[in-house]
Amino acid sequence: MKLYDFKMAPNPRRAVMFMAEKGLDIPRVSVDLGSRAQLKEDYARVNPMQQVPALELDDGTVITESVAICQYLEELHPEPNLMGRTPLERAQVTMWERRMEQQGLMAVSEAFRNDNPFFEGRSLSGPVDLDQIPALAERGRKRFSHFMRQLDGFLADRPYVAGDRFTFADITGFIVIDFARVIKMRPPEELANLTRWYAEIGSRPSAKA
Numbered sequence: 318m319k320l321y322d323f324k325m326a327p328n329p330r331r332a333v334m335f336m337a338e339k340g341l342d343i344p345r346v347s348v349d350l351g352s353r354a355q356l357k358e359d360y361a362r363v364n365p366m367q368q369v370p371a372l373e374l375d376d377g378t379v380i381t382e383s384v385a386i387c388q389y390l391e392e393l394h395p396e397p398n399l400m401g402r403t404p405l406e407r408a409q410v411t412m413w414e415r416r417m418e419q420q421g422l423m424a425v426s427e428a429f430r431n432d433n434p435f436f437e438g439r440s441l442s443g444p445v446d447l448d449q450i451p452a453l454a455e456r457g458r459k460r461f462s463h464f465m466r467q468l469d470g471f472l473a474d475r476p477y478v479a480g481d482r483f484t485f486a487d488i489t490g491f492i493v494i495d496f497a498r499v500i501k502m503r504p505p506e507e508l509a510n511l512t513r514w515y516a517e518i519g520s521r522p523s524a525k526a
């Protein structure tokens with residue numbers, strides 16, 4: 318098994334942090350997004366979506382989508398459990414994880430990719446060349462600001478995003494907040510719940526994997 322990733326990118330980091338929490342040492346192959354290696358033929362053969370992460374199994378099967386990769390690894394290595402033990406807990410982890418991705422990560426990506434000159438003509442990840450829309454960058458920043466305030470509120474009455482224990486929802490949430498450095502947005506100090514949670518998750522060894 319090997320994982321195609323890129324250290325600075327948030328989606329592969331979700332899989333990498335997940336693997337670290339499980340104590341899995343899966344070899345990693347870096348696909349240099351900085352030189353657009355994901356668009357070259359070699360990598361397109363591995364993942365026609367031309368994105369990272371991708372998990373290649375020993376028989377050549379390739380799983381893409383960070384959530385699908387994590388789900389697969391959770392089934393193979395159920396402990397420590399990160400995606401929920403009961404039907405209700407699994408639904409809750411999925412619900413919160415999707416919110417972290419759709420409301421948090423999408424907002425940061427929108428702001429980053431529609432503003433940074435590196436993404437000129439490449440405002441979406443993968444093989445589609447689309448122009449930047451500056452208004453989307455501005456909207457993304459507003460969305461993210463709202464996301465941080467909302468998350469702070471959710472964390473007022475519980476220690477972790479999906480409840481009383483660390484799960485995959487914390488992994489995605491933490492990576493989203495961390496990644497927002499690229500748009501120079503940090504958790505405001507007055508958001509005490511968010512600040513407490515972010516520091517705690519950041520102190521886990523998996524956050525440095």
Ligand SMILES: N[C@@H](CCC(=O)N[C@@H](CS)C(=O)NCC(=O)O)C(=O)O
Nearest residue numbers: 326327328368369370382383442443
């Ligand atoms: N939904 C996919 C998204 C994958 C994705 O967009 N990956 C980014 C890195 S975070 C990428 O490969 N970007 C390539 C590009 O910018 O062309 C997942 O969760 O794995």
